Amino acid sequence: MAATVVQLTESKKQIQHTHQVFDTQKQAFRNNPMPSLLERKENLNRLKRALLANKDRLVDAIDRDFTCRSKDESLIAEIMPSIQGINYTLKHLSGWMKPSKRHVSILFQPASNKVSYQPKGVVGVIVPWNYPLYLAVGPLVASLAAGNRTMIKMSEFTPHTSALFKEIIDSIFAEDLVSVITGEADVAADFSERPFDHLLFTGSTSVGKLVMSAAARNLTPVTLELGGKSPAIISPDVPMADAAERIAFGKAFNAGQTCVAPDYVLCPTDRIQAFVDDFRARFTEMYPGLKDNNDYTAIINERQYERLQSYLEDALAKGAELIELNTANENMKDSTRKLPLTLVLNTTPDMKVMQDEIFGPILPVVGYNSLDEAIHYINDRARPLALYFFGYDKDQQQHVVNNTHSGGMCINDSLMHVAQDDLPFGGVGDSGMGHYHGKEGFLTFSHHRAIFAKQKFNSGKLVYAPYGKAVHKLVYKLFIR
Incomplete structure (x- = not known):
């Protein structure tokens, strides 16, 4: 009974802390809504340096959580793809950030169209226990590349890895940029109810439905990486x-x-x-x-x-x-x-x-x-x-x-x-929705903002009311066919 009370008290503290961090990150994003390429690269490089410096400690922590996790499997499936993902993102990020020019019909000339890739804001990531490092780092890399603030809820089933990852992240990032949340299932449930600007969940289909239901109450867009029978x-x-x-x-x-x-x-x-x-x-x-x-x-x-x-x-x-x-x-x-x-x-x-x-x-x-x-x-x-x-x-x-x-x-x-x-x-259907990794990760955590721009000359004025003028009839003849 006493242990249950202690757990409830600790969960309450974790939930209060989660709310405080969320509010802090929202305000920090408002103060810097479009981080530069230089800022984003520095964040990614800082993460890479920390992962490499703590590689052996991370492998050991994962091993302790499983009681026996192959060192080579942790290197192959946790450390290596995390580092390679950062390297690939660093190489291509400047190109991904450039606005995409789009066609403008002659009907609206002279003007320009482009899609600008804007950070969404505060991103939430819920991490499973099976690959506790890679499935935290992968979404974090994509979120930082897109210019977001990020909150990461680690699995309660990998306490050694979760504690070490939190220690590492706390040592290299301010809490208003990246924060790692630990705690039991009730903390995770509350986490999914925060009004994030995007939420990524990796886990079972049954829990994914609960996460999506919670996110729907805030109209939070979700990426669900689920499972299924492959x-x-x-x-x-x-x-x-x-x-x-x-x-x-x-x-x-x-x-x-x-x-x-x-x-x-x-x-x-x-x-x-x-x-x-x-x-x-x-x-x-x-x-x-x-x-x-x-x-x-x-x-x-x-x-x-x-x-x-x-x-x-x-x-x-x-x-x-x-x-x-x-x-x-x-x-x-x-x-x-x-x-x-x-x-x-x-x-x-x-x-x-x-x-x-x-x-x-x-x-x-x-x-x-x-x-x-x-x-x-x-x-x-x-x-x-x-x-x-x-x-x-x-x-x-x-x-x-x-x-x-x-x-x-x-x-x-x-x-x-x-x-x-x-x-x-x-995934697709029961196995999930949405994508990340590489460029798709950058795009998932970016708002694709459509921008139509005119300067002083306004050709659209030709079709303003009153209607029924000859120019209207000409436009209809040319463009409704």
């Missing part, structure tokens, strides 16, 4: 070892706790056994052991671990065949929340693994008899965040591209589309 299609003729290896990488990375991880595999029915054999071989090469292997990441917390175990129990009870990839036959029950990657065969639609986003090292395999059958299977379900096709036939590739929808897509690879600096990242 399929991987294996073509009838691709070399199975190639497909299995690349899917194994995408599924095992971060123990499947990735929003764009392959969620299930669509495999020609007569090739399922070949997929199982090659997948097992490739996975075992990457992870010859699991329990004491620091390359294999643990499940983030007990709640998520128990959820995944319940999925396996549910599938088994409903007739599925489970193939646990634990070649060393280690006893994983007393390990630190490490869950062996498990293939699920003979699935049925009523199994939880075929209904919910898995978000862990469980991979259902669904058979199909024709490529169009696989496409129909995908299209009968909610649109996924990612789609993966494995096959070298160009006609097959284009057929899948033309006949499916997903937030993003890889052909003959997994996950890697997210790391492309010049590609937008975002």
Whole structure:
């Protein structure tokens, strides 16, 4: 009881602090509504220097939050894309900031049209637990590039990373420019209710609906980066070892706790056994052991671990065949929340693994008899965040591209589309709305302000009232046809 009271008191303080910071940032933005290119670049460089200086501390903090997070996975998926994203933005920001000239019809000449990219104001970012650094830094880079003030709500499930990131940000930015908010779920709920000028949320579809509902009360524009069941299609003729290896990488990375991880595999029915054999071989090469292997990441917390175990129990009870990839036959029950990657065969639609986003090292395999059958299977379900096709036939590739929808897509690879600096990242339908990364990030956090300008001579005066003059009839004849 006492602990609950303390938590409520701390949450109340955090919420009051959030309100104060929001008001401070709103006023600071009014005082400087159009930061210069030099200011924006200096902010980005300051962030880059701080990330590089604290690289090892950040990797260690993430490891402590997971109890075992591969150092290399943190370098590959947290540090490296954060730094590369800053570098790419620094290189192209001056071009992005230039107003875009637009056509003016002869009807309105002499005049000029342009689109000016104006900072929106105060941006809110809600960060999930699975990539706690990159999914904070990525939106922050885009927001700073666009000239905004930024408030970042970190996940309560990564307390070490959240505290360290707050320490770093507090040391390099004034609170009225960038502020990191910590706290429990009630703080996050209140955060989503602030009247931000833009709000970006990364997380589950169910929570995304709540965030969008809260934002709607303020007419706050939102970018939702959600999840969903991202399929991987294996073509009838691709070399199975190639497909299995690349899917194994995408599924095992971060123990499947990735929003764009392959969620299930669509495999020609007569090739399922070949997929199982090659997948097992490739996975075992990457992870010859699991329990004491620091390359294999643990499940983030007990709640998520128990959820995944319940999925396996549910599938088994409903007739599925489970193939646990634990070649060393280690006893994983007393390990630190490490869950062996498990293939699920003979699935049925009523199994939880075929209904919910898995978000862990469980991979259902669904058979199909024709490529169009696989496409129909995908299209009968909610649109996924990612789609993966494995096959070298160009006609097959284009057929899948033309006949499916997903937030993003890889052909003959997994996950890697997210790391492309010049590609937008975002979902569609149940997997989200809006985009960021690279130029799209700058555009998302900018108001595209249309500006029509005339000088002293006013040709429009010719069509002013009273109407019915010869010039009106001429204009109608020339331009209404």
